[in-house]
Structure formats: C-alpha cells, structure tokens
Amino acid sequence: MKSCVLFVISLLCTASMLFAQDPVVADLKVQGNKKLKTGFIKKIAKIQSGVPLDSTIIEEDIKRLKRLPAVAHAYFQVFPANETNTYNVFYNIEENFSIIPSVNIYTTNEEEFAYRIGLYEFNLLGQNIIFGGFYQKDTYNSYGVNFRSPNLFSRNFGLALNFQDLTTEEPVFFDNTSANYKYNNLSYEVLGLYQFNFKNTIELGVNFFTEDYEYKSGATSPDVPQDLNVKKILYKAIYEFNNLDYDYQYVSGFMNTFNFQYVTSDDINLPEFLVARNDFSYFARIGETGNWASRLRLGMATNDDTPFAPFAVDNNLNIRGVGNTIDRGTAAIVLNTEYRQNLYEKGWFALQGNAFIDAGSWRNPGGGLGDFAKSQNIRVYPGLGLRFIHKKIFNAIFRIDYGYGVTKDASRGFVFGIGQYF
Known part of the structure; x- marks a missing residue:
C-alpha cells in the first residue's frame, strides 16, 4: 500500500x-x-x-x-x-500507551540478585517529553530522576536533566586479587539536545558528581586507598547517526552512536581521564517474521594503572550471563549479535524467541593492546531467550535471556529486563 x-x-x-x-x-x-x-x-x-x-x-x-x-x-x-x-x-x-514501568532483574549461578524498577511517562503533556524515575536494589538502595524533551524549544532544539544517587557494591581489582567496596555516585547532569536533520543529532552537556568508595572486604594494599571521596566534573558530547526504520517489533537499518567524555578530578587516586565509546548497531529483516540484530561496541579510555577503571564487564551492560561487574578495563571490544524470530503473533501480542552470542575482551589497567588476546580477558557467552511483546505499549517487551559461558572460568545465568537488550 x-x-x-x-x-x-x-x-x-x-x-x-x-x-x-x-x-x-x-x-x-x-x-x-x-x-x-x-x-x-x-x-x-x-x-x-x-x-x-x-x-x-x-x-x-x-x-x-x-x-x-x-x-x-x-x-x-x-x-x-x-x-x-x-x-x-x-x-x-x-x-502507544506511554506510562510504562521499567524492570531489570539479573542473577548468576553465584546466587547474586539485583533489580531496578522505575516508572516513566514517555509522552508528558502530549509533547514527546520523557519524565520519570527509578529505584534500584543492588546490595544497597539507589534512585534517580530523569527529564528529557528533545523538542522543548523548537523542532531541532531540546533539553535533558538527570539526577541520580547510585550505591552499589563494586569489586576493585589489583595485583591479581580483588576487594569489595561500597560505591556511591551522586550526580547532577544537564544536556543540550540538537537535531541537525532527520538522521543526525548531537548532545552536549556537563555532569557534576561525587564518587565515594568505602572498603568492605577482601584484599588490601598500601597503594589502594580504603576510603575515597572525590568531586568530579564530566564534560560530555554524544553524536548519533540514526537511520532506523520501525515496523512494530521489527527494526531495520543502522545506527551509530559516538560518546566522548572528559572527566576532571581533585584526587590523584582517581585522576582525570578521557573516555571514548562508539556503538555501531545494524538490524535486518529476515523474511516476514525474522530480525537479525547486532551491536559492536568499541571503547577506549586513558590507560591509567588504577583499580577503578571505567569499563565494566557486567550482565546488564554487555555480556549476558557473565555476572555483576566481574572485571574492569581501560579499553573494551564487545560484540552482541542475535537472531529474533516471531513464534506467535495475534492482535496486540507477539512472542519472540532469540538465539544470541555475546563476546568481548578488555585491556587491563596500564596494560597493552595485547591484553585483548589474553585468554583470561576474553568472554564468549552464547544463549537463548524469549520476548513477550505488547505491540501497543511503548517498549513493553519483557525479556528473559540465559547466557552460558564457554571460555575460561566462565559462569552462567539469567538476565531479565524490559525492552530489547540492545
């Protein structure tokens, strides 16, 4: 038609x-x-x-x-x-119905359990304004509030405001051992949003935040402080090329997102650094009811020999089944690829099955590019999942994935959430 x-x-x-x-x-x-x-x-x-x-x-x-x-x-x-x-x-x-709860739940075979729940309005005042907040339980309590209006001032110019008080238990890796720290990040962020045209957008902004590390258990070292409280400023630039086309739950086309950050610091234990990350995503329709989706993520940061490196290996971020923040690095290469197949569809409901492979490797803090090839840094996790989709409610995709590691010292586990993994 x-x-x-x-x-x-x-x-x-x-x-x-x-x-x-x-x-x-x-x-x-x-x-x-x-x-x-x-x-x-x-x-x-x-x-x-x-x-x-x-x-x-x-x-x-x-x-x-x-x-x-x-x-x-x-x-x-x-x-x-x-x-x-x-x-x-x-x-x-x-x-779409636009007042949507968000749920993310993740576990591993080590019986770790964490979740994040939230409620967001994605069409506030009928003006495409996103407003809402979340509560997270990951050993400790956390919460955040978000506001985003891409067309607040004109067709091309908008604004985003974000606040979060995030507290987790984080492993810190050093000298082939690790310690557990209580980590808190209290941040205030403002971003200007500008659309050059239909496909190209940019976000520029600043984030004022405080990082607090408190030693809880594990190994110690005179070179690794047990308590840190550091005020930082993060300058952010995000450029996005978006050529995606949507047909209900199906997606085709490609998108590229480049994220650059410069972080200042007032403490030599958490020095200033640069972070650059690029996500290339490609989606293709396979027949009438199939969809192939892939994301290649490349990340690079200042290569300081620090236990507080910026790139985390984590269930809910990059590799399904790997566990909750099992390692950190100063550079990362991650490929997520999956095939989504409609198993049943009627009216507003669709059931999708998916088979995926998540794979990645990291550069150790202070290490060289050869770290990417070291077996202890490589993670490969194939797996299977299901998607329960409401076609008339925005992002109403309840996902269940089970990832099984096939590389050295691998784990396995379920990852639950709202929305596609990527």
Whole structure:
C-alpha cells in the first residue's frame, strides 16, 4: 500500500512537471492521535501547508513519527484538495500507551540478585517529553530522576536533566586479587539536545558528581586507598547517526552512536581521564517474521594503572550471563549479535524467541593492546531467550535471556529486563 501511494505521488509530480506546475500541499491533517498533540506533530513535521508535495519528505516524516515513544505505527495518505494541483496530506497515527514501568532483574549461578524498577511517562503533556524515575536494589538502595524533551524549544532544539544517587557494591581489582567496596555516585547532569536533520543529532552537556568508595572486604594494599571521596566534573558530547526504520517489533537499518567524555578530578587516586565509546548497531529483516540484530561496541579510555577503571564487564551492560561487574578495563571490544524470530503473533501480542552470542575482551589497567588476546580477558557467552511483546505499549517487551559461558572460568545465568537488550 505504501509503495502504491509513493508511486502515485511520484506520478503526480512527474505530470505536474510536464505541465510546468508543481503539486503543492494544501494542508497537513493528523488522524488517530489522542494523547499526542496535533500541534506537536505539525511542529516536528517538515511537510507544511504551501510547500511542494514531496514523497521523500513525507517518508522522512513518517519514519520520524514511528521513532517517537508515543507512536506504535504511522502511515500517510494523499488526496486532492479543492484547488487545482493542491493536495491534502493525512498522517495517520496509532498511539502507544506511554506510562510504562521499567524492570531489570539479573542473577548468576553465584546466587547474586539485583533489580531496578522505575516508572516513566514517555509522552508528558502530549509533547514527546520523557519524565520519570527509578529505584534500584543492588546490595544497597539507589534512585534517580530523569527529564528529557528533545523538542522543548523548537523542532531541532531540546533539553535533558538527570539526577541520580547510585550505591552499589563494586569489586576493585589489583595485583591479581580483588576487594569489595561500597560505591556511591551522586550526580547532577544537564544536556543540550540538537537535531541537525532527520538522521543526525548531537548532545552536549556537563555532569557534576561525587564518587565515594568505602572498603568492605577482601584484599588490601598500601597503594589502594580504603576510603575515597572525590568531586568530579564530566564534560560530555554524544553524536548519533540514526537511520532506523520501525515496523512494530521489527527494526531495520543502522545506527551509530559516538560518546566522548572528559572527566576532571581533585584526587590523584582517581585522576582525570578521557573516555571514548562508539556503538555501531545494524538490524535486518529476515523474511516476514525474522530480525537479525547486532551491536559492536568499541571503547577506549586513558590507560591509567588504577583499580577503578571505567569499563565494566557486567550482565546488564554487555555480556549476558557473565555476572555483576566481574572485571574492569581501560579499553573494551564487545560484540552482541542475535537472531529474533516471531513464534506467535495475534492482535496486540507477539512472542519472540532469540538465539544470541555475546563476546568481548578488555585491556587491563596500564596494560597493552595485547591484553585483548589474553585468554583470561576474553568472554564468549552464547544463549537463548524469549520476548513477550505488547505491540501497543511503548517498549513493553519483557525479556528473559540465559547466557552460558564457554571460555575460561566462565559462569552462567539469567538476565531479565524490559525492552530489547540492545
């Protein structure tokens, strides 16, 4: 149906050129939306009354709408208006339910257990504003509050504000041994959001935070302090190229996200450092009901010989089944790839199965690039999972994955959560 409409629009444009007249949009009309404001849709749409009728711009608008958390699906129609060579464009919206709880639960065969629960509104005031918070139990209590409005000031310019008080028990690795520390991160962040165009966006901001380490158990060393309280400032820049297209639970296309951070510090035990991370994600439709998804993550930081290195090997971040923060490094290479297959679908519900391989390696703090090839740093975890999907509620994908390590000293375990793993 969509290709037929595009063909008709192209035919109209060609015919108009032959008669030296360009088809013009008489009006943009929005249908099907209830909570999402019509004014907001017209604010972010590039098709406006009086502009030339352009199928490329319409397609771009529809992709933009389908990326919104409040939209489950969108499509368009074009009809002649009263005046000659003018046309009404209709954007038809199928809305998501946008007040969503979030749940992440992870365990390992060592009987570790942690969870994070939250509640978020992804379409506050019908303006594509995300607002909510979370509570986390990972040995200790933590919480955070988040606000994000990509189109707060205009179609292209928005703002994000984040606060968190995060406390966990973290292993610190040094001299081929480790110790357990109570770690607290209290942070306040502000980000400016700017969209250059449909595919390219940038975020620039600053984060004021305090890190507190308190020794709890394990090995000790005169070179490793048992208590630290350090005030830091983090300067952040994120560039994203997004060419993804959504069709309910299916995704196609690719996205690249580059994240650069510069962290200052007032303590020589946690010195200032640079961190750069790049995520390349690729999605492909396989037949009518299959989806292949892959993410390659490359990370590099200042190579200080410190037990407090920035890249963590963790169940909920990069490798399913590996455990809760089992190692740290100053550089990382991680590949997550999986095949998602629809097993059942009817109406609003879909059941997906997936087979995955998560693999990665790390550079030891102060080490060389040869660390990536060391067997003790390589983790390979194949596994299987299920996805229970509500197609009309944003991100309502309950996932269960079981990862089984096949490399040296491997563990295994379940990872539960809301939303696809990546």
